[in-house]
Amino acid sequence: xxxxxxxxxxNVLGLxxxxxAAALLLVxxxxxxxxxxxxxxxxxxxxxxxxxxxxxxxxxxxxDPVFRLSVFNTFFYTLIASVFKFGLxxxxxxxxNEHLPFKGFIRAIVLLPFIVxxxxxxxAFWWIYxxxxxxxxxxxxxxxxxxxxxxxxxxxNPARVSTIVANxxxxxxxxxxxxxxxxxxxxxxxxxxxxxxxATGWQRFRHITLPLLSPIIAVVMTFSVLFTFTDxxxxxxxxxxxxxxxxxxxxxxxxxxxxxxGALGEGAAIATSMIPFLLAAILxxxxxxxxxxxxxxxxx
Amino acid sequence: MASVTLSxxxxxxxxxxxxxxxxxxxxxxxxxxxxGPSGCGKSTLLRMIAGLEETLDGEIRIGDRxxxxxxxxxxxxxxxxxxxxxxxxxxxxxxxxxxxxxxxRAAAEIDARVNDAARxxxxxxxxxxxxxxLSGGQRQRVAMGRAIVRxxxxxxxxxxxxxxxxxxxxxxxxxxxxxxxxxxTTSIYVTHDQIEAMTMADKIVxxxxxxVEQIGAPLVLYDDPANLFVAGFIGSPAMNFxxxxxxxxxxxxxxxxxxxxxxxxxxxxxxxVTVGVRPESLEIAADGxxxxxxxxxxxxxxxxxxxxxxxxxxxxxxxxxxxFAPGQGIRLRVAPHKALLFDAxxxxxxx
Ligand SMILES: Nc1ncnc2c1ncn2[C@@H]1O[C@H](COP(=O)(O)OP(=O)(O)O)[C@@H](O)[C@H]1O
Ligand SMILES: [Mg+2]
Numbered sequence: 001x002x003x004x005x006x007x008x009x010x011n012v013l014g015l016x017x018x019x020x021a022a023a024l025l026l027v028x029x030x031x032x033x034x035x036x037x038x039x040x041x042x043x044x045x046x047x048x049x050x051x052x053x054x055x056x057x058x059x060x061x062x063x064d065p066v067f068r069l070s071v072f073n074t075f076f077y078t079l080i081a082s083v084f085k086f087g088l089x090x091x092x093x094x095x096x097n098e099h100l101p102f103k104g105f106i107r108a109i110v111l112l113p114f115i116v117x118x119x120x121x122x123x124a125f126w127w128i129y130x131x132x133x134x135x136x137x138x139x140x141x142x143x144x145x146x147x148x149x150x151x152x153x154x155x156x157n158p159a160r161v162s163t164i165v166a167n168x169x170x171x172x173x174x175x176x177x178x179x180x181x182x183x184x185x186x187x188x189x190x191x192x193x194x195x196x197x198x199a200t201g202w203q204r205f206r207h208i209t210l211p212l213l214s215p216i217i218a219v220v221m222t223f224s225v226l227f228t229f230t231d232x233x234x235x236x237x238x239x240x241x242x243x244x245x246x247x248x249x250x251x252x253x254x255x256x257x258x259x260x261x262g263a264l265g266e267g268a269a270i271a272t273s274m275i276p277f278l279l280a281a282i283l284x285x286x287x288x289x290x291x292x293x294x295x296x297x298x299x300x
Numbered sequence: 301m302a303s304v305t306l307s308x309x310x311x312x313x314x315x316x317x318x319x320x321x322x323x324x325x326x327x328x329x330x331x332x333x334x335x336g337p338s339g340c341g342k343s344t345l346l347r348m349i350a351g352l353e354e355t356l357d358g359e360i361r362i363g364d365r366x367x368x369x370x371x372x373x374x375x376x377x378x379x380x381x382x383x384x385x386x387x388x389x390x391x392x393x394x395x396x397x398x399x400x401x402x403x404x405r406a407a408a409e410i411d412a413r414v415n416d417a418a419r420x421x422x423x424x425x426x427x428x429x430x431x432x433x434l435s436g437g438q439r440q441r442v443a444m445g446r447a448i449v450r451x452x453x454x455x456x457x458x459x460x461x462x463x464x465x466x467x468x469x470x471x472x473x474x475x476x477x478x479x480x481x482x483x484x485t486t487s488i489y490v491t492h493d494q495i496e497a498m499t500m501a502d503k504i505v506x507x508x509x510x511x512v513e514q515i516g517a518p519l520v521l522y523d524d525p526a527n528l529f530v531a532g533f534i535g536s537p538a539m540n541f542x543x544x545x546x547x548x549x550x551x552x553x554x555x556x557x558x559x560x561x562x563x564x565x566x567x568x569x570x571x572x573v574t575v576g577v578r579p580e581s582l583e584i585a586a587d588g589x590x591x592x593x594x595x596x597x598x599x600x601x602x603x604x605x606x607x608x609x610x611x612x613x614x615x616x617x618x619x620x621x622x623x624f625a626p627g628q629g630i631r632l633r634v635a636p637h638k639a640l641l642f643d644a645x646x647x648x649x650x651x
Contacts, residue, residue, distance in 0.1 A: 294389045
């Protein structure tokens, strides 16, 4: 009887139900994370346990121009790609929210880049960017705009632009579909009320669509920034960080130093130094979301 | 303020016709209620007046101006939506001020108008709240406030009370009427609730399946319906209908042989007709037709007696208190001028 009494307590019961999930989180999330952070404080190499060396890895990285360049690259890549993903995604979402013929079909096509495995789309882009067989170069040559093939991935700035384009292509569907879902939650009668109130198309977008969409924009763009900031596959397939480290992101550098390079400790330190930036992004959107007072409270 | 004239309005959605030629004249300052069952095209008609639906067939005039091709914002109308359509991210004040802000009015004028409207509607204490923090009735008032700050030529209401509970609905009904008496703005009010129509309207437009069945003052529709549809739709409890055949000498012979005297002169003997009698027009009298009592419902003020007469359900409302029991017989009579005659086939009134 006493056991039943304890089980009747909502808090106890709640904790009980939480346990399996908490255990899973602990084992599969916290443990690897903790191990990674710890490795960053050691001089572990592949095949050799490290010993604790404190901040030595970080001190070294602080002075390492390649690491500094990768930090810059990561920010540049994330910023530019996110801006374009947001702009294009919003534009596509608005377009798809209109009454279009073959709406379902067009929506399915938009989703395509999202469902293709990253590696596959990276290989496709590798082909598109090929110095000999690039379809873009071929088309531009045929149209008479250029006379020799473009070296997309061979020099720093074109390589940066090319990787960003590939990343945007991959990321736009996610943004577009999420924002489209958000757009569809906005009651049509609000637009009608605004039309009667005298709002032009732009004013309806500015005063109705954008503010009502902003909570979803915050969530979607947080995710998008996190994904872009930690991007690895696309870069690794396309450029491996080259040329001259121009497209090395923190994630690719970390991998390169740790696995092919064997310096586990140093690689872990690079990965760990991404955490504060990611946390900052999450906190930024968390507080950004909280301020929307109109969403809370009240009876329904 | 302005009059509104609808002439020959037709509308189809794709291949489905929804309105089949609607003609309505609404005078300056009038409160007109469009009433009819769900799906009869009331909202469509209202939205066409607002400019939210295209009008390709027929003509809509507001004042002297044909507005068929005028966009909603230039029609000088305000609309209260069924779901209120308040901007959720704006405070009550901002909701009401929105149209004036877009029009670029001076801040002082906006403030004055919003405060005026808030005072009229009792919203002074809620101006800085968001719609989510308001009750249904308060939201309804904000929607009205948003309409009245614009001081439009015409108010359009699309079932504005149907999301409220019964008590609040009755209260808001009175408030909207009082507001109209104060502002005197031409108003077109859509509802499926005939009681709302009866209590609020200067003039009722009864619609059915995309057609206007009758237009008139509430009591005219009640006393003098043009057809079976209006007779059955207006009034609660509803009018009783008894089928029969017209006999010589101004009487209808019912299916069970009972006779009801009628005052109509236009009917031909032998014609199949339906007799319509309001529940309160049936008197209990010793020389009446025999009916059987099914249920007795005293409401206090009066008593509703449900019975069967000539195989039909008949509802009697009596001001007196009786000791009737179910199963008992009762004799009912109707004065000839209170028995309305309708053609059994077309449903048209025979006067
Ligand atoms: N946008 C639309 N597309 C297709 N059919 C519609 C549309 N709007 C309304 N209808 C149809 O038109 C008819 C009348 O609708 P409505 O005017 O909303 O009726 P009411 O307001 O009288 O209930 C209904 O049969 C409805 O299904
Ligand atoms: Mg409707």
